[in-house]
Amino acid sequence: MAAAKHFTYVILGGGVAAGYAAREFAKQGVKPGELAIISKESVAPYERPALSKGYLFPQNAARLPGFHTCVGSGGERLLPEWYSEKGIELILSTEIVKADLASKTLTSSADATFTYDTLLIATGSSVIKLTDFGVQGAEANDILYLRDIEDADKLVAAMQAKKDGKAVVVGGGYIGLELSAALKTNNFDVTMVYPEPWCMPRLFTSGLAAFYEGYYANKGIHIIKGTVAVGFDADANGDVTAVKLKNGNVLEADIVIVGVGGRPLTHLFKGQVAEEKGGIKTDAFFETSVPGVYAIADVAAFPMKLYNEIRRVEHVDHARKSAEQAVKAIKAKEAGESVPEYDYLPYFYSRSFDLSWQFYGDNVGEDVLFGDNDPTAAKPKFGSYWIKDGKVVGVFLEGGSAEENQVIAKVARAQPPVADVEALKKEGLDFAAKV
Numbered sequence: 204m205a206a207a208k209h210f211t212y213v214i215l216g217g218g219v220a221a222g223y224a225a226r227e228f229a230k231q232g233v234k235p236g237e238l239a240i241i242s243k244e245s246v247a248p249y250e251r252p253a254l255s256k257g258y259l260f261p262q263n264a265a266r267l268p269g270f271h272t273c274v275g276s277g278g279e280r281l282l283p284e285w286y287s288e289k290g291i292e293l294i295l296s297t298e299i300v301k302a303d304l305a306s307k308t309l310t311s312s313a314d315a316t317f318t319y320d321t322l323l324i325a326t327g328s329s330v331i332k333l334t335d336f337g338v339q340g341a342e343a344n345d346i347l348y349l350r351d352i353e354d355a356d357k358l359v360a361a362m363q364a365k366k367d368g369k370a371v372v373v374g375g376g377y378i379g380l381e382l383s384a385a386l387k388t389n390n391f392d393v394t395m396v397y398p399e400p401w402c403m404p405r406l407f408t409s410g411l412a413a414f415y416e417g418y419y420a421n422k423g424i425h426i427i428k429g430t431v432a433v434g435f436d437a438d439a440n441g442d443v444t445a446v447k448l449k450n451g452n453v454l455e456a457d458i459v460i461v462g463v464g465g466r467p468l469t470h471l472f473k474g475q476v477a478e479e480k481g482g483i484k485t486d487a488f489f490e491t492s493v494p495g496v497y498a499i500a501d502v503a504a505f506p507m508k509l510y511n512e513i514r515r516v517e518h519v520d521h522a523r524k525s526a527e528q529a530v531k532a533i534k535a536k537e538a539g540e541s542v543p544e545y546d547y548l549p550y551f552y553s554r555s556f557d558l559s560w561q562f563y564g565d566n567v568g569e570d571v572l573f574g575d576n577d578p579t580a581a582k583p584k585f586g587s588y589w590i591k592d593g594k595v596v597g598v599f600l601e602g603g604s605a606e607e608n609q610v611i612a613k614v615a616r617a618q619p620p621v622a623d624v625e626a627l628k629k630e631g632l633d634f635a636a637k638v
């Protein structure tokens with residue numbers, strides 16, 4: 204075995220958080236050869252959200268190097284050359300299969316070893332597969348998932364091979380909604396299947412979901428709720444031909460896209476660090492129970508100061524901000540200084556067709572729908588407030604302008620009291636504008 208390669212700082216994972224952490228290291232000052240990113244992927248960090256949106260456009264599709272980090276938040280695009288100019292080593296196509304935190308050593312599948320003084324775990328999430336629950340026939344060709352650029356390329360190739368065909372989308376969450384729209388835009392006959400009474404139940408209320416389900420139906424997307432895929436048929440080539448549902452229906456399919464959730468990639472560290480809520484437990488600076496080891500973005504279970512609770516967040520805004528916070532904290536500690544605690548306001552968003560929504564805060568308590576959620580409206584604008592203990596704690600808005608989205612973010616942070624729920628419903632967005 205070759206001698207271990209040593210770095211002062213290693214970022215394990217080459218996704219969104221890795222790109223933003225590298226930029227922050229460069230800002231704070233890092234010497235050539237001090238920092239390495241080790242990634243299973245073959246490309247430099249990129250803005251993952253593009254994969255379910257611009258990457259799948261039928262025309263003028265987004266392609267690398269167009270969406271390397273940090274363009275997603277309006278910053279400089281870090282091309283592979285940027286890393287070499289800064290002396291940051293990008294160790295790509297390298298999967299770490301063993302992490303020994305006691306000896307500060309990482310080992311790759313090709314048996315290369317890396318040692319570090321400080322480690323940032325940024326391994327993100329993996330997709331839950333139907334083969335994980337032994338769904339019959341789920342290993343057939345063209346049953347596809349979407350997590351990284353390799354998956355996205357397989358999807359693009361399948362869309363070309365099965366042009367104008369039938370697509371079944373399993374799952375009614377983020378991937379389900381964004382991919383159904385992408386497939387429809389690519390002229391597929393799309394059917395969505397999910398077990399819940401309405402789509403995106405972890406965020407949407409029935410009133411919000413009614414709009415999106417109506418809008419999708421008007422675009423010609425068929426929606427089958429309250430059931431799941433229990434098996435698949437394939438032809439002699441092993442290509443999927445049909446999806447069998449628990450309710451007895453059988454749907455013809457040329458392509459199946461599955462989006463039934465993600466799982467944080469923490470297995471390398473099991474038994475070596477404290478865990479909570481399925482993630483690696485950290486403090487407000489993203490340091491884990493092992494000194495010098497930090498966990499950021501999807502894998503971190505961190506103190507959400509605003510709600511006085513440990514939470515995990517699987518969204519890009521937190522990936523970017525947690526990366527920056529951890530690097531600032533590492534550098535401050537080295538200088539004998541400190542940084543303020545992470546004080547995160549949850550922010551989620553999605554875009555599909557001509558739609559675009561943003562959500563800030565917490566979706567708990569009583570919900571109050573406002574605006575016009577008619578799916579046939581020419582310019583839909585509506586939303587929801589969530590009220591807990593007499594205060595607005597969360598706000599959702601479809602079709603908001605940049606200023607209006609800033610206003611709802613301010614409300615979710617300020618948590619203004621609500622005296623009259625009926626008046627709030629009537630006032631709608633005007634209430635937020637006055638806060």
Ligand code: FDA
Pocket residue numbers: 215216217218219220221241242243244251252253254255297298299300325326327328349350351468499500501502516517518519520522550551552553554
């Ligand atoms: P991320 O997944 O970005 O990166 C993890 C990296 O670690 C990958 O490069 C992976 O290969 C690598 N890795 C893992 N294990 C490894 C190992 N053992 N060895 C080496 N490398 C390893 N959010 C949002 O707010 N709005 C949106 O619109 C979207 N859209 C969206 C679309 C799609 C298709 C996905 C999959 C996800 C989104 N998200 C999103 C979620 C968002 O992208 C996600 O929360 C961040 O990418 C998380 O950043 P991380 O850096 O934690 O993981």
Ligand code: NAD
Pocket residue numbers: 255328373374375376377378379381396397398399402403404405430431432461462463464465517518519551552553554
């Ligand atoms: P999700 O948790 O959003 O949705 C999972 C959905 O799977 C559930 O809503 C449910 O409808 C469905 N489901 C569960 N079990 C099922 C079964 N057996 N059969 C059929 N349906 C079933 O997860 P996702 O959509 O797979 O997204 C994966 C990850 O990617 C998440 O971390 C998500 O945050 C991220 N992502 C985020 C965005 C965004 O923020 N705009 C976009 C894409 C992906």
